[in-house]
Amino acid sequence: xxxxxxxxxxxxxxxxxxxxxxxxxxxxxxxxxxxxxxxxxxxxxxxxxxxxxxxxxxxxxxxx
Amino acid sequence: xxxxxxxxxxxxxxxxxxxxxxxxxxxxxxxxxxxxxxxxxxxxxxxxxxxxxxxxxxxxxxxxxxxxxxxxxxxxxxxxxxxxxxxxxxxxxxxxxxxxxxxxxxxxxxxxxxxxxxxxxxxxxxxxxxxxxxxxxxxxxxxxxxxxxxxxxxxxxxxxxxxxxxxxxxx
Numbered sequence: 001x002x003x004x005x006x007x008x009x010x011x012x013x014x015x016x017x018x019x020x021x022x023x024x025x026x027x028x029x030x031x032x033x034x035x036x037x038x039x040x041x042x043x044x045x046x047x048x049x050x051x052x053x054x055x056x057x058x059x060x061x062x063x064x
Numbered sequence: 065x066x067x068x069x070x071x072x073x074x075x076x077x078x079x080x081x082x083x084x085x086x087x088x089x090x091x092x093x094x095x096x097x098x099x100x101x102x103x104x105x106x107x108x109x110x111x112x113x114x115x116x117x118x119x120x121x122x123x124x125x126x127x128x129x130x131x132x133x134x135x136x137x138x139x140x141x142x143x144x145x146x147x148x149x150x151x152x153x154x155x156x157x158x159x160x161x162x163x164x165x166x167x168x169x170x171x172x173x174x175x176x177x178x179x180x181x182x183x184x185x186x187x188x189x190x191x192x193x194x195x196x197x198x199x200x201x202x203x204x205x206x207x208x209x210x211x212x213x214x215x216x217x218x219x220x221x222x223x224x225x226x227x228x229x230x231x232x233x234x235x
Contacts, residue, residue, distance in 0.1 A: 009148075009217070010148065010215065010216065010217035012215050012217070013148045013152075013217050016152060
């Protein structure tokens with residue numbers, strides 16, 4: 001990881017930035033496509049626009 | 065910053081940051097118990113206790129880690145944007161805190177489901193805390209590693225500051 005102020009961006013910074021961007025893109029894709037197990041942003045921002053993902057049994061099939 | 069206050073601030077930063085890491089590890093344990101326990105009361109209790117425990121432990125430690133980190137970097141020659149490792153730690157800390165605060169809604173939601181006696185145990189179980197805690201653990205471990213190793217590398221802003229300091233010292 002040796003570098004001097006004039007040697008530009010260190011390799012560890014580039015590698016970390018690439019891994020970070022890839023992971024971030026993966027999370028965004030999962031959220032947009034809904035493949036994150038129904039775990040969209042609405043789950044985090046329960047502002048009334050998005051109904052909670054708690055899906056209880058349908059009417060008529062409630063537990064005794 | 066005076067040496068005594070600097071040591072106090074460093075102690076507070078290390079304690080809150082490592083404490084946050086430990087608390088996240090505990091939440092990972094909660095999440096695993098919630099997914100694997102055969103005891104219905106234990107499963108419900110796990111998801112009921114997550115929300116208050118997060119408000120009482122995770123959130124204060126996250127905010128304390130962020131604030132003490134800001135004091136630590138701005139009050140010393142490390143600065144906030146001079147070294148890449150400090151910038152990465154700041155990004156990890158801010159992102160983790162924002163996601164945690166947003167995730168409090170999810171904790172609340174899971175507690176509501178767990179408190180609903182008509183909810184099936186399979187509905188109560190939720191893999192989300194395990195996923196989030198595991199990711200947070202990786203990020204916070206990386207931040208801790210950065211803090212210990214302090215890998216070299218000045219940002220363009222840091223390089224300009226360094227050159228300015230060199231000119232001042234030689235002038």
